[in-house]
Amino acid sequence: MTTEPGTSGAPDAVPDRTDDIGEARSNSAPSSTVAEHLDQLLGGPARYTIIELAQRAGVSVDLARTFWKAMAFPNVQDDVVLFGDGDVAALQEMASLVDDGRLDMTAVISLLRAQSHMTDRLVLWQTEALIEHAARTLDLDDVSARLVVLDKLPGIVDVLQTQLNYAWRRQLGALMVRTEAEVAEMRQPDTDPFHLPLQRALGFVDMVAYTRRSTELGSRALADLVQTFEYTSRDVITTHGARVVKTIGDAILYVADDLPTAAEVTVDLVEALHAKENMLPVRAAVVWGGVLSRNGDVFGPTVNLASRLVDVAPPGAILMDPDTARAMSLTPVARRYTMVPRDVADLQGLGQVMPYELRRVPG
Numbered sequence: 001m002t003t004e005p006g007t008s009g010a011p012d013a014v015p016d017r018t019d020d021i022g023e024a025r026s027n028s029a030p031s032s033t034v035a036e037h038l039d040q041l042l043g044g045p046a047r048y049t050i051i052e053l054a055q056r057a058g059v060s061v062d063l064a065r066t067f068w069k070a071m072a073f074p075n076v077q078d079d080v081v082l083f084g085d086g087d088v089a090a091l092q093e094m095a096s097l098v099d100d101g102r103l104d105m106t107a108v109i110s111l112l113r114a115q116s117h118m119t120d121r122l123v124l125w126q127t128e129a130l131i132e133h134a135a136r137t138l139d140l141d142d143v144s145a146r147l148v149v150l151d152k153l154p155g156i157v158d159v160l161q162t163q164l165n166y167a168w169r170r171q172l173g174a175l176m177v178r179t180e181a182e183v184a185e186m187r188q189p190d191t192d193p194f195h196l197p198l199q200r201a202l203g204f205v206d207m208v209a210y211t212r213r214s215t216e217l218g219s220r221a222l223a224d225l226v227q228t229f230e231y232t233s234r235d236v237i238t239t240h241g242a243r244v245v246k247t248i249g250d251a252i253l254y255v256a257d258d259l260p261t262a263a264e265v266t267v268d269l270v271e272a273l274h275a276k277e278n279m280l281p282v283r284a285a286v287v288w289g290g291v292l293s294r295n296g297d298v299f300g301p302t303v304n305l306a307s308r309l310v311d312v313a314p315p316g317a318i319l320m321d322p323d324t325a326r327a328m329s330l331t332p333v334a335r336r337y338t339m340v341p342r343d344v345a346d347l348q349g350l351g352q353v354m355p356y357e358l359r360r361v362p363g
Contacts, residue, residue, distance in 0.1 A: 037154045043086035050076045053083040057091040067091050070112035072120060114296065126160060127153070178257065200298070201262030201288050203242065204306040205233065205269055206251035207280040208315045214250075221278075226250075228276055236269045245298055251310070255298060259288045259324070260333045266318050267337075267360045274316065284318040285309035286358060288327050308347035309355055318358040325356035336361055 039045050048056060054064035068076065076082055094112065097103045103111075127149060135145035207213075207229060214222055226249070233252045237244055242256040242265045256262040266284050273282045287309065289302035309319040320328065325339045339356040347353050 034150060040154060041157065042084055044084045046081050046084050048083040048088070049079060049081055050083065051078055053087055053091065056088045057095065059091060059095050063095065064091060066109065067094060067112065070109045070116065072113070072116040110295075118296070122164070130156075198291050198293055198298075199289070200291050200302070201256045201259045201286060202291070202298070202302055202306045203237075203254045203256070203262050203266045203269075203284065203286050204251065204310045205266065205273075205282055205284040206248075206310055207282055210250035210280060213280055225278065225280070228279060229273065232272050232276060233269060236272050237265055240265045240268070245296075253298075253303070253306075255291070258331075259286075259328055260331050262286050262288075263328060263333070263337060263358060267358065270316065270318060281315035283310055283313035283315055285313060286318060286320050286324060288324045305347070305350060305353075308350055309345075309353075312345040312347065312355070319355040320358055321353055321355065325358075328358070 050064055050068070051061055054061040057064065065075070094108055097108055098105055130149045130153070131142070131145045134140055134148045135142060138145070138148065140148065213225075217225065229250070230247055230252065233247075233254075234244055237252075237254045240256075240261055242254050242261055245253045245255055247253075254262075254265065256265060263286055266286050270282055270284055273279050285306045287302050287306040289300070289305070291298040291300045291302050293299075305321055309321065313319045319342070320339065328334060328337065328339060338359045338361060340359060342355045342357055344352050344354045
């Protein structure tokens with residue numbers, strides 16, 4: 001894997017362009033703020049083309065391109081100098097997982113895609129948070145706030161990187177604990193090819209009339225609406241021990257390991273959002289069933305059912321399908337809730353279902 005057929009394992013000589021880079025910079029116009037910070041952020045200047053990157057790392061050019069593509073970056077022409085020593089080290093490290101037999105290439109590519117997808121969203125979220133902070137505290141317009149952040153961002157990079165490592169370890173530890181408990185409760189593997197291995201409670205909440213309302217709001221008001229919805233939802237969901245799967249603009253999907261937790265989360269979330277000033281009405285669904293977990297998302301008929309129930313839910317209501325309502329009635333916390341049958345609804349792609357509305361008993 002690490003070398004092209006018929007070549008030695010030692011990398012070919014690669015020209016050191018340090019002097020050329022320095023001369024080019026000295027003869028050019030003053031560098032932008034970003035250019036000045038990139039060398040520090042990436043561990044040194046760009047020295048290598050994609051071909052030279054592969055040679056330095058001791059891998060094939062095809063593998064180097066696969067690595068770069070899996071990281072969700074655009075294709076690079078053969079003669080473009082874009083890579084540095086940090087890229088060499090990262091490529092070697094991932095290639096070693098296959099060379100050592102710890103993982104196959106399919107797994108490595110999946111890991112690369114996972115970290116790229118998550119960090120792409122993470123750095124965008126972090127940067128936008130810093131831009132909002134600059135605009136708010138310095139009374140700046142959006143363009144000026146972005147320029148300030150570009151200039152000051154390197155001063156906070158170390159903190160962001162340390163906190164990312166901390167959060168990653170904490171999240172991995174929590175997942176290990178959940179997985180251990182789950183495996184302990186599992187029976188023998190199901191041989192049914194259509195069996196979905198994970199039993200989960202899904203919650204789905206969305207804002208009513210969001211599309212129409214979003215066309216009536218200015219950019220700042222729309223940002224405030226979306227942020228209030230997402231931040232409030234995440235706070236309530238995680239406080240109760242459930243987990244956010246994804247947000248979809250005007251909606252949020254989350255999972256819980258048991259039905260009582262999902263019910264409590266959803267009732268509290270609907271109430272919390274209702275109490276927020278300028279928040280649109282929301283509606284929700286809770287469904288229990290099997291799901292397939294892949295790429296940080298969940299799939300299966302249970303997910304589709306939750307989505308379709310939300311579509312027919314009145315503002316402020318929380319709907320369940322009959323099987324979920326029956327399962328809820330058998331839980332130790334059933335006395336805290338009532339489940340009121342509603343009119344039969346025609347759910348797109350699923351046919352007719354009699355939903356039940358979940359309500360918390362007052363007091």
